[in-house]
Amino acid sequence: MGKVTGFKEFERQDEGYTPVKDRVQHYKEFTVPLSDAEITKQGSRCMDCGIPFCHSGCPLGNLIPDFNHMVHQGEWQKASWLLHSTNNFPEFTGRLCPAPCEKACVLGIIEDPISIENIEKNIVERAFKEGWIKPQPPKTRTGKTVAVVGSGPAGLATAQQLNRAGHTVTVFERDDEVGGLLRYGIPNFKLEKEIIDRRLAILKAEGITFKTNVNVGVNYDVEKLHEFDAVVLCGGATERRSLPTPGIDADGVVQAMDFLTQQTKVVFGKEVKDQVLATGKDVIVIGGGDTGSDCIGTSNRHGAKSVVNFEILPKPPGHRSPTTPWPFWPLQLKTSSSHEEGVERNWLINTKEFVKDENGKLIALKTVNVEWKMVPGERPQLIEIAGTEKTWPCDLALLALGFTGPEATIAQKLGIETDARSNYKAEYGKYQTNIPNIFTAGDMRRGQSLIVWAISEGREAARQVDIYLMGKSDLPTKDATGDLVAL
Template sequence: MADPKGFMTTPRQDWPRRPVGERVRDWDEVYVPGKLLPIISKQADRCMDCGIPFCHDACPLGNLIPEWNDLVSREDWRAAADRLHATNNFPEFTGRLCPAPCESGCVLAINQPAVTIKNVEVAIADRAWELGFAPPRPPERLSGRTVAVIGSGPTGLAAAQQLTRAGHTVAVYEKDDRIGGLMRYGIPAFKMEKHHLEQRIEQMRAEGTKFRTSTAIGRDIGAVELRARYDAVVIATGATAWRELDVPGRELAGVHQAMEYLPPANRVCEGDLEVSPLSAAGKHVVIIGGGDTGADCLGTAVREGAASVTQLDIYAQPGAERDEDTDPWPTYPKIYRLSAAHEEAGELGSAPAADADARLFAASTLRLTGDADGQVRRLHLVEVDASRRPVADSGRTLPADLVLLALGFSGPDRGDGLIEQLGLELEPRGTIARDAGFATNAPGVFAAGDAARGQSLIVWAIAEGRAVAAAVDRHLTGSSRLPAPIGPYDRPMTV
């Protein structure tokens, strides 16, 4: 604890964002380059070195937050990087993409703004790369065992890196043409520029991990055939089976799933396309769904030059402060949060009909109507109460040339035949069933991440990858020294 009074003398200061008018003209990350490092040591001083650091429990990775806060306050970047990487394979991902449940569990957050844990984390990660503190760590010897990892999102990459470092020969199979899963084509570049992903992939290649892109297991290679090639298989395909909107007019042209809309926009940034075929330029856009995926669509549509963008959230607008009755500390509270995309839409007036920023709260879609050519033109909605019952005389319409469905995901996509070919058992909600050791009913086949847990946060995905790697290592060798931060049945803290 470098400054025992830091939490009393230093106010919270977040990484400043670039001006809205500047950042919506490009796809670069929204934060001001170089403005984090000058403030971060003092922010790390705010860590109280509490006797029981609840931030550990709030984060499924078990990040050693007080330890690396103290090291950052002393500007010992090498030691801070070592402590950070001891529990997290990809802190530059989580430092940019995670909603930071650790900050909700910060003891200081009981009655003050929490420590800027997420900003400290990303500062350490970026400094580690700049100063050469994240070199490849190839194994000293090979085990002679082989593992196939299906899926290259955060779970698959974390599992592959852990197993490679343990000495196993690992190949990662990805159905898309580039590695990264949703981090590649689902997350917009203004939230995380792709060079952060590329440097980790190159590190993993140098350690010995093999990557096979444009290969859908179940279609391009039979799942049974793949299983026969390897000593173990890890399924980390994510939960990509999107939820549908069952309302009249769903069949109209111009109504698309969020994950049909976001990948082409990312491909424009990758240089694959000049213009997205689903570009929002000049269109009135309505996004149905109030979560992070909807916010990603919002920021993308603003940058593409939409005529208007409105996001519908079926829940009532939350308050600015934690409700101690429903969301007591240290749980992750449902409060009003202003993402970069919402800040942009609010400042630019992108949704003139919205309640706040670009969002209409307590709004439920009734139907969609279109023109004579079958193109969507209007969205009809109604206000709902806390029980989602329509409020009388609250109906209204919005112009809608492009409607995006961001309603979440129900489980792994079954289109490639992977699940059926291996005869995998499923849970009632559609996720892959597994036992306490992450093993499925198919011998030698393990499941981890959203494909088995269900839709979750990136920190849970990485924790799953690390835990399943330990389970596979134990299966192959009889024991394991790899860390297993969570079990398959662990869940976030709730009331």
């Protein structure tokens, strides 16, 4: 694949960024694209490795060596066809996926891996620019109707696949715009919302119906779902994790998703009452994941006085840890573009108290340094280190602690079984709940996960729904190795 000696001749090149002082003044994407010639070189680096592991690292089973080879040859339209054969929305994954495929790249054992994610992004952007991505409505309709609850990546993938099978699909979204966390949970500087709208125009032209401001189980009676031949629940894992910490009710302790959602709505001129702003404040972001990083980038754009980040886990090593060898996802320090914009990062630190003034407003955080005691066969123990107590000035604390699972409303009202983690219970590979015509996919089934897993589950669930409705399916699926077995 690629040029036989390409990985020896060309070094990995990634997109650049505009200067920090410029990009923190706006909420637009700020990457500096590589030239077509340079992207071609990056595709040429894909080595003829015999047994590629990249597509096994990818939950979608993307045909990575194949589309890399097409880019190497300048066959961009064929590259787009290959990419879309396994991935409904490469414009999302090409911007937001942490790229487990790259961590499984064989070249990554000895050199920098292939820049798969950026190649993917460039393929789909070229395809939109050239007009190769067009609506593909089904030639015939089956007469079967399907409701998809939730319009995040899992819901959108489910809807498109089922629509392609000829079923009549209606997608319900409780927010005022389609997209789920893609719309309001991801800052505009990482994913401009026009990118979502561009794809939605395709989906609508293919015949999918979208209904917004419909909160199933709240302002839409769950009994109405029985009017559909099948239902797929893709509502995500949206129960936010909090802390059992004194002072958590202080005015100034805010959930990260509220903070990020408000800002995105403001960017698009929507009315937001009492927007939480970081302007001129000492901000502490608790949580070291991607959402925490998004809060850091947004706080810097607000003009925060200072931005500090807390993480209770140890600082990861700068290089792949021996505990997570290739081709596994590595334990390794990640520094995002938002981190580079300005933040003080702290590891092994635990918040003990949110300090309030007499009016209940947050003024400080009290912390203690910790260590983890590892005992074979037992759960890790969190040990506080005496004498490390510290008080940090803080006007705004943002809780970026992830999610505990899906909301229970629909499960309770429909009688759907849940597992020990509150996820909607459905066997992987089947996606069928204890109610035969109701399926579930994405974070609602598996818990908080990656966008690439959401799309994968949506595609696989759609196939199972199609089989349930029709007795068979021509929709693609993957075998146990991750290889595509039907197109």
